Each structure stands twice: as structure tokens, then as C-alpha cells.
Amino acid sequence: MKARVVWSFVIGLIVLLAVPLVVLFLRTHEKVTRTEVMPPQGEASYNPLYVLGQALRADGLQAESRARLDLAAMTLAPGDTVVLLQDSGELAPSQVDTLLAWVKRGGHLLVRTPPTGEDTTRNEPLLLQRLGVESLGFGSACQRFHVDDDTGHVEFCKGRRFDLTEAAYAQVQREWGSEDGFVFARLRHGQGRVDVLADMDFMRGVPETTSLLPAALRPSKDLEQPRDGLHDRAHRDLTRHLLAPNYGKGTVWLVYASRPPSLWARIVLQGWPVWLPLLLALLGWLWARAQRFGSVQPSPVAERRSLLEHVRASGELLLRQRQGPRLHAAVRDLFLRRLQARAPLAATLEGAAQEQAIAALLQWPVTRVHTALAPPAANDQTALKARITLLLQMRSLL
Structure with missing residues (x-):
């Protein structure tokens, strides 16, 4: 089909649709003049x-x-x-x-x-x-x-x-x-x-x-x-x-x-068509750029000043550094100071004689007292905990 025929068909279709619409508009609408009273300026x-x-x-x-x-x-x-x-x-x-x-x-x-x-x-x-x-x-x-x-x-x-x-x-x-x-x-x-x-x-x-106001409302x-x-x-x-x-x-x-x-x-009452959209745009930009409510990570624990927590932290550090014998020696010294106060004669002894005197005083087997006083291996945390427990029990029985 030639282009001239196509354009003729399109133009005819437009005219066919436009004429009824124009007639309908002219029949259903009329020009009315109305005077609006504007507020003073x-x-x-x-x-x-x-x-x-x-x-x-x-x-x-x-x-x-x-x-x-x-x-x-x-x-x-x-x-x-x-x-x-x-x-x-x-x-x-x-x-x-x-x-x-x-x-x-x-x-x-x-x-x-x-x-x-x-x-x-x-x-x-x-x-x-x-x-x-x-x-x-x-x-x-x-x-x-x-x-x-x-x-x-x-x-x-x-x-x-x-x-x-x-x-x-x-x-x-x-x-x-x-x-x-x-x-x-x-x-x-x-x-x-x-x-x-x-x-x-x-x-x-x-x-x-x-x-x-309209005349009917005055x-x-x-x-x-x-x-x-x-x-x-x-x-x-x-x-x-x-x-x-x-x-x-x-x-x-x-x-x-x-x-x-x-x-x-004047700015608030008469300029709101300008500043209100700008304010909404600013608030939207701030909302898009702001983080969500609440922190991304949990809040850090508040700093504690408890002496017991510092001692506990020091002990955990020594364990991580494989300094178990130092912890055992500290508890052993604590026990010996109690022994010095309660049984000075036993505290002056050394070696097996001291172990025998402590066993007699506590009515414990000598082997058990020897295990408690002997330092553990550096990487043996189980033996360290067991021997510290025995030393604390011995101290409490004095």
C-alpha cells in the first residue's frame, strides 16, 4: 500500500472521530463569565x-x-x-x-x-x-x-x-x-x-x-x-x-x-508555596541519608571497676599466655601464709617433711598434699585447676 493512501486513511479516521467530539463538546459546554473577588494585596x-x-x-x-x-x-x-x-x-x-x-x-x-x-x-x-x-x-x-x-x-x-x-x-x-x-x-x-x-x-x-461570601450565605x-x-x-x-x-x-x-x-x-503566610516544597524535599533528603533507628552494632558494655573482675581478667590472660605455673605459685603462697599463721612449725619445714606435717595436720594422704604443692605443666590446664582447688580446700581447713 502506498504511503499516500495510508496518510489519507489516517487523516480521514481522525476527522471521523474529531467531528463528533467537537459537536458533543459544543452542545454540553457553554461559556460563562464569573468575577472572583481576590483578597487585598x-x-x-x-x-x-x-x-x-x-x-x-x-x-x-x-x-x-x-x-x-x-x-x-x-x-x-x-x-x-x-x-x-x-x-x-x-x-x-x-x-x-x-x-x-x-x-x-x-x-x-x-x-x-x-x-x-x-x-x-x-x-x-x-x-x-x-x-x-x-x-x-x-x-x-x-x-x-x-x-x-x-x-x-x-x-x-x-x-x-x-x-x-x-x-x-x-x-x-x-x-x-x-x-x-x-x-x-x-x-x-x-x-x-x-x-x-x-x-x-x-x-x-x-x-x-x-x-x-456568596449572597446566600451573607x-x-x-x-x-x-x-x-x-x-x-x-x-x-x-x-x-x-x-x-x-x-x-x-x-x-x-x-x-x-x-x-x-x-x-509574609514569608510564612504568603511564601508557603515556595518554602513548603523545599522543606519537604530537605526532610526527604535527610531521611534518605540518615541511618536506621538504633545502632548497627550492640552498645559496648559499660566499663567496670570491680577488683574481682580485674583479677579474673589477669588470670585469664595468664592462662592464654601459658603462665599456669605462676597462678599455681600465687595460690600456693597464699596457702603458705595461712600455714605460717596457723602452724608456724610446719611452715618452717621444707620438702617431704613439710608435706608430712601438713598431711598430719589436715589428716589427708601425703600423696594428695604432694600433688597440691607440686607445680603443674605449663600447658596442662586441667591439672592446674585441680591443684588450685586442692590448695584452696587446704587453706580453708587450716
Whole structure:
């Protein structure tokens, strides 16, 4: 069969199989566009006022963000605005004095009340005391906010309400609240103004966790305040209304009360796709290179310092070196020292006379005593053991 015929057959077979598959795919699949909300990145992930700063810059205003209130570095001017999201209870008395002196010269300060709870262990922030604001003992309650397309819109559901002293109430320009307490009050302070708010969640640009959930899983608006920050049009209108006194006159300082994540936190939380495989590879390499658990050879016996073991070892060494007569002589000398102590007369004798005296003393046959006292051959371990045994028996009978 020619090659051209073979290739024609293969191409025809491919077309015959591909056309039904393409038709099946087009009938069973459709193109769908879906928008995924990605988590914030960079400064937006830790600065809740990041979106507000970007919106102000887009509107032609100068906006500066700070993690903490730093009056020495901020150089506040009379026409500036400070949005203090940081807890005012963290401010030192010197900072409070400087901040209020700046407001008297024409500044505009927005400050929130402390979070709810822990009233028994918390003191009223000094800044609020100086302004005549009383927040301790107050709880949180939703405040209705009229929105044309959302009749049930509420605000300040999570914030602590507050009250004002008589002297502070005399300086009120605008106030908003109910019998449960105020959620907003604008106070005159010299040539400037101070806005006290129950919370500033509506200014936040970082969506809360609930806003990332599907619509079916989000809590009802009647039960909980919307948590979309400046992504909500009503929140943008409210924020613009609060910034109105010095809007366009000076710098807007956004103190967002947060710190950027450290390098180690970024490595652990965001760099795990890199370091986790490397760590697993390192552990696998160490496992492959490491020895099995336990030692290959049995552990050596611990060193012993017993005198008896040293004597035994010395005797075994002499036996291996064929020094049996030396061992016999040592035991024989031991017996003769006992004989010197118990029978001095027999100890002074020598040769056969001594053997006869020892046999008479022990009531043993002379031949047996002679065998015990005679040195064995160097390579006869059986005779050595027998004669050492006889000498020890003779010594014990004395």
C-alpha cells in the first residue's frame, strides 16, 4: 500500500472521530463569565483606610497615611484633617494636649469611641475626657440611616454609643443618635471642630469576611450592619459629609491604627508555596541519608571497676599466655601464709617433711598434699585447676 493512501486513511479516521467530539463538546459546554473577588494585596491588606486615601488623591486632595499618631513627623497645619482610627486610649497626655491645641488653631479631628466590652478594667480615654465625652457604660445599637434605595439601611451597629456633658453639649454643632446615646456629634473647639463617632467601619476600604461570601450565605441587612466600607454608596456619602469642614483646605491624615506585616509573617503566610516544597524535599533528603533507628552494632558494655573482675581478667590472660605455673605459685603462697599463721612449725619445714606435717595436720594422704604443692605443666590446664582447688580446700581447713 502506498504511503499516500495510508496518510489519507489516517487523516480521514481522525476527522471521523474529531467531528463528533467537537459537536458533543459544543452542545454540553457553554461559556460563562464569573468575577472572583481576590483578597487585598500590598498596603491594602493591612491599611483599612487605603481606599479612602486613594479616593481623596483621585479627587485632588493630599492624603497621608500613618500606622500610629506621630505628631512630630506629621507637622499638622490649621486647615488639615486627622482621621484617628487608632484607639484614643493609647494616646499619651502630651499627644492629647498637642492634638487639641492644633484643633483650636483650625484643625478638624475625627475620633471614635473605644470598642465595647471590658468597662470594668478600662478608663475613659483622656482625649474624650477633655472633650466632655462619656462612653463607658454604653453599648452598641444600630442607627437607621435614610437611603432612598435601601429603606432598612442602618449604621454604627458595632460601635459604642456615648453621651456628652453639659459643657460639651453647649459646643455641639450637629448630633445624631437616639435614647440609647449618640452615634455622632460635631463639637466646636476653638477655631476647629472635633467629630466623635461610635465607629468608623463605614470608612474602611478592606471588605470584611462576610462580604466575600456568596449572597446566600451573607447575614441579613436587617440583622447586621453592611460591612462593605467605602464600596457602599451610602458609606461614601456619609464619609464625604464628615470630611466637609476642611475638605480641600489642607492635608488629610489617615491614622489607620495598624502595622504592616513583618517579613517573617509574609514569608510564612504568603511564601508557603515556595518554602513548603523545599522543606519537604530537605526532610526527604535527610531521611534518605540518615541511618536506621538504633545502632548497627550492640552498645559496648559499660566499663567496670570491680577488683574481682580485674583479677579474673589477669588470670585469664595468664592462662592464654601459658603462665599456669605462676597462678599455681600465687595460690600456693597464699596457702603458705595461712600455714605460717596457723602452724608456724610446719611452715618452717621444707620438702617431704613439710608435706608430712601438713598431711598430719589436715589428716589427708601425703600423696594428695604432694600433688597440691607440686607445680603443674605449663600447658596442662586441667591439672592446674585441680591443684588450685586442692590448695584452696587446704587453706580453708587450716
